[in-house]
Amino acid sequence: MLYREAGQYKTTYAADMAIFPLREDRIGLALVIAFAYLLAFIGNGFLLQAVLIPFLVFSLAAMGLNILTGYAGLLSLGTGAFMGVGAYACYKLTSAFPNVNVIIWILASGFFSAAAGVLFGLPSLRIKGFYLAVATLAAQFFLQWCFIRVPWLVNYNASGALESPLRTLFGVPIMGATATPQTRYLVVLTLVIALTWIASNLVHGRIGRMWMAVRDMDIAAELIGIRLLRTKLLAFAVSSYYCGVAGALLVFLWYGGAEYDVFDINQSFIILFMVIIGGLGSLIGSFFGAALIFIMPIVLGIVVPAVLSPFGLRIGADVIEHLRFMLVGVLIIAFLIAEPHGLARLWQIAKQKLRVWPFPY
Amino acid sequence: MSFRNIAMGVAVAALVGTTALPAVAQDSVYVPLFTYRTGPFAGSGIHIADGMHDYLRMLNERDGGIGGVKLVIEECETGYDTKKGVECYESVKGKNPVMVNPWSTGITLPLIPRAAVDKIPILSMAYGLSASARGDIFPWVFNPPDTYWDGASIILKYIAQKEGGIEKLKGKKIGYIHLDASFGKEPIPLLEQLSKDLGFELKMYPVGAQDMQNQSSQWLSVRRDRPDYMVLYGWGALNSTAIKEAVRVGYPMDKFISIWWPGEDDARGAGEGAKGFKTLNWHATGTNFPALQDVIKHVVDKGLSKASKEKVGEVLYNRGIYNSMLIAEGIRNAQKLTGKKVVTGEDVRRGLETINLDPARLKELGLEGFTSPIALSCTDHNGHRAAFVQEWDGAKWVKVTDPIEPMTDRVKGQLDAAATDYAEKNTGWPKRTEPCDKQS
Numbered sequence: 001m002l003y004r005e006a007g008q009y010k011t012t013y014a015a016d017m018a019i020f021p022l023r024e025d026r027i028g029l030a031l032v033i034a035f036a037y038l039l040a041f042i043g044n045g046f047l048l049q050a051v052l053i054p055f056l057v058f059s060l061a062a063m064g065l066n067i068l069t070g071y072a073g074l075l076s077l078g079t080g081a082f083m084g085v086g087a088y089a090c091y092k093l094t095s096a097f098p099n100v101n102v103i104i105w106i107l108a109s110g111f112f113s114a115a116a117g118v119l120f121g122l123p124s125l126r127i128k129g130f131y132l133a134v135a136t137l138a139a140q141f142f143l144q145w146c147f148i149r150v151p152w153l154v155n156y157n158a159s160g161a162l163e164s165p166l167r168t169l170f171g172v173p174i175m176g177a178t179a180t181p182q183t184r185y186l187v188v189l190t191l192v193i194a195l196t197w198i199a200s201n202l203v204h205g206r207i208g209r210m211w212m213a214v215r216d217m218d219i220a221a222e223l224i225g226i227r228l229l230r231t232k233l234l235a236f237a238v239s240s241y242y243c244g245v246a247g248a249l250l251v252f253l254w255y256g257g258a259e260y261d262v263f264d265i266n267q268s269f270i271i272l273f274m275v276i277i278g279g280l281g282s283l284i285g286s287f288f289g290a291a292l293i294f295i296m297p298i299v300l301g302i303v304v305p306a307v308l309s310p311f312g313l314r315i316g317a318d319v320i321e322h323l324r325f326m327l328v329g330v331l332i333i334a335f336l337i338a339e340p341h342g343l344a345r346l347w348q349i350a351k352q353k354l355r356v357w358p359f360p361y
Numbered sequence: 362m363s364f365r366n367i368a369m370g371v372a373v374a375a376l377v378g379t380t381a382l383p384a385v386a387q388d389s390v391y392v393p394l395f396t397y398r399t400g401p402f403a404g405s406g407i408h409i410a411d412g413m414h415d416y417l418r419m420l421n422e423r424d425g426g427i428g429g430v431k432l433v434i435e436e437c438e439t440g441y442d443t444k445k446g447v448e449c450y451e452s453v454k455g456k457n458p459v460m461v462n463p464w465s466t467g468i469t470l471p472l473i474p475r476a477a478v479d480k481i482p483i484l485s486m487a488y489g490l491s492a493s494a495r496g497d498i499f500p501w502v503f504n505p506p507d508t509y510w511d512g513a514s515i516i517l518k519y520i521a522q523k524e525g526g527i528e529k530l531k532g533k534k535i536g537y538i539h540l541d542a543s544f545g546k547e548p549i550p551l552l553e554q555l556s557k558d559l560g561f562e563l564k565m566y567p568v569g570a571q572d573m574q575n576q577s578s579q580w581l582s583v584r585r586d587r588p589d590y591m592v593l594y595g596w597g598a599l600n601s602t603a604i605k606e607a608v609r610v611g612y613p614m615d616k617f618i619s620i621w622w623p624g625e626d627d628a629r630g631a632g633e634g635a636k637g638f639k640t641l642n643w644h645a646t647g648t649n650f651p652a653l654q655d656v657i658k659h660v661v662d663k664g665l666s667k668a669s670k671e672k673v674g675e676v677l678y679n680r681g682i683y684n685s686m687l688i689a690e691g692i693r694n695a696q697k698l699t700g701k702k703v704v705t706g707e708d709v710r711r712g713l714e715t716i717n718l719d720p721a722r723l724k725e726l727g728l729e730g731f732t733s734p735i736a737l738s739c740t741d742h743n744g745h746r747a748a749f750v751q752e753w754d755g756a757k758w759v760k761v762t763d764p765i766e767p768m769t770d771r772v773k774g775q776l777d778a779a780a781t782d783y784a785e786k787n788t789g790w791p792k793r794t795e796p797c798d799k800q801s
Contacts, residue, residue: 148569318396
């Protein structure tokens, strides 16, 4: 009723090719973004710092992996390490050049992880699927080894940890202990929106089509004139760039200090699960996946005791933790049975139903 | 899945999302405990968590809290995971906690700069950043009674004692097997310095957190290198595995000395061969203290504890008791200093700074002889107390030395350098503005 295209005429090719052809979609998106900014002013510290900032950071990392795995069809288990490269690069850059705005360094640190991604993406021309996953696993272990063993990366800090120095934007601290969750959130949100916009343009344009052609059948893609090496390496570079920026945001705007073990193989798996559950080859799916995997356990941790306490059942933090594990596992299986193509596909179906609502045929 | 189901799901989720957290009652003091009863470090974490919880619970049951104010004790499960620890911190921050006990060096590090901003003191008892012992630079962080550097120097002193003098260390080969994270890396600069100064050879065997339970390669190297002594800095499954592997490769147990973290379960798992294994400690084991008897009477026997009775008095359980004793003393001092009953994090920071547990005070607490006296001050947030060596006899820990003082002369320079270095690297590190209180 509210959500349909009747009466919206497309008079130009550009309008026909728009990413959001429906006016309702555009309004909805604007509302979501406006609400996201509004949350910075109405949300409390816990919501911003422990829920929304990590959610955005994970969404960005999942988007990065989605470009590689969902769009270009290249499986990678090195996401955690590529995030780490971004974080360590940002730390080195901002401690070497403290006067340059840190936002520039966060964005620049992505290029370092892009370079690492290209290097470890080289085998992708010869190997595919599970074999490529093993090759990227090597990247994960090698880079993690570097994070532990190269003290230069942490400026010879005795504890081997990354620390987040004080950095400001327009005189307001955005990094370091004095930065409020609000300013951190605004910075992360703005960066994530900008990078999502760029990613959206990439995947809907010529480059994205090249990736998808390679994903669907690389021999056919080669025959129609797509250069495989360049295309695959570009996918690695762009994907690692996003992961790198996400890693820098993770350490400096979320944790505010971290050790190497943040970027371990588990991190890679978690991001991969986000991509698979959210939906391969879908940008919005990256957000859905991050929400399901990251926010759901937090919500369960609040809801389970709240539901049980009226019945006089007081359960310990450890039981909640076990329940969280079990419930998240069950929900993931349930979602995958209900819709193997991920949450993004569910979202599509919902939109389709909404179009004909309330008179389905 | 029909659209209606999705809509229902969204509605339920929205409803659930708005459920507020239960507020903390006014006339109480909120003490969050970051614990881990799950994950690879749970083997150590459970006993610590039980000890911390039970002592505070005992104060609630026996005395009605501290100074007539009930303690609200809430555990937050971290799984020894930095991510979850930071989440826990954010979730307790809004409820006016009087302090946080991160129980993980990895969680402590990101919290250190926030403590001064959020006005929540950090009690990282004998872990965390060694340099935070300097109260003038880290007014909000406390790490009594020893730093990891003190621990390393005490172990070396003990080895020197056994060899018959500090100069006998020359030419000796000392192996250092450690968790390859900030915790295990902390003492490395000191050990390296001392190896230069004292002339012993240092061999490192780092164990990554992911292969804690598979140390065969490290112990193969140990067998090849044949170090005269082995020093262990481990936690969780690392300790039990290291002891087992040491037994398996036949490393002489009496030359295997650990920092204060292995518990009974770690040694017991290695069987008979673990006899003679040594660790540092600074408090007693067993339940032969009035306060511990009260814990058993008021908490454990009433079924209010998660610990079974035979675990009470084990070394890690008592470590938790020691931690909670400091928490309680900090709150009590804060009440005395401010005259308020319901104290805040700022008050408890002052309370912790004026901790003075002399023998008389320990006796009052029902912990006479439980530990050696300790006093903190505005400049010294650690105490750098002496620790003794205890040996595993196959069933329990037996104290085998008198308390050994750390090599303060050698450690202090390093500590000061590290502290000033930290403040320098973190541009904008605040100067201490908190005034100093007199000892209470």
